[in-house]
Amino acid sequence: MPIWSYQGSVWVVGSDPLSTPDNDNWGVAGNGQTPAEARQLIRRWKAQAKRELAADFSLRSCPEHRKTWDITLAMEKCALWIYYRVRKG
Numbered sequence: 001m002p003i004w005s006y007q008g009s010v011w012v013v014g015s016d017p018l019s020t021p022d023n024d025n026w027g028v029a030g031n032g033q034t035p036a037e038a039r040q041l042i043r044r045w046k047a048q049a050k051r052e053l054a055a056d057f058s059l060r061s062c063p064e065h066r067k068t069w070d071i072t073l074a075m076e077k078c079a080l081w082i083y084y085r086v087r088k089g
Contacts (some may be wrong), residue, residue: 035083042076 001036049069052059059065080086 005037035079038079038083039076042072042079045072 049072
């Protein structure tokens with residue numbers, strides 16, 4: 001499940017949790033991800049969800065899988081709008 005975290009003015013997307021406040025190493029982390037990196041990560045999550053659905057069609061009725069898919073689509077729309085000001089229906 002992806003982790004979205006907000007610290008200061010930077011949104012960080014990834015599967016690893018952020019550092020704890022007592023070990024704040026933002027100088028190493030840099031300025032977050034580039035638009036291409038964020039969109040590539042979202043595409044990987046979508047591809048993984050599609051593979052899981054193809055392997056087990058009963059996931060179509062699973063609320064957890066549906067929620068993850070909806071969140072992934074919402075993140076894709078947000079990334080397109082934030083980085084490129086593109087609305088994709």
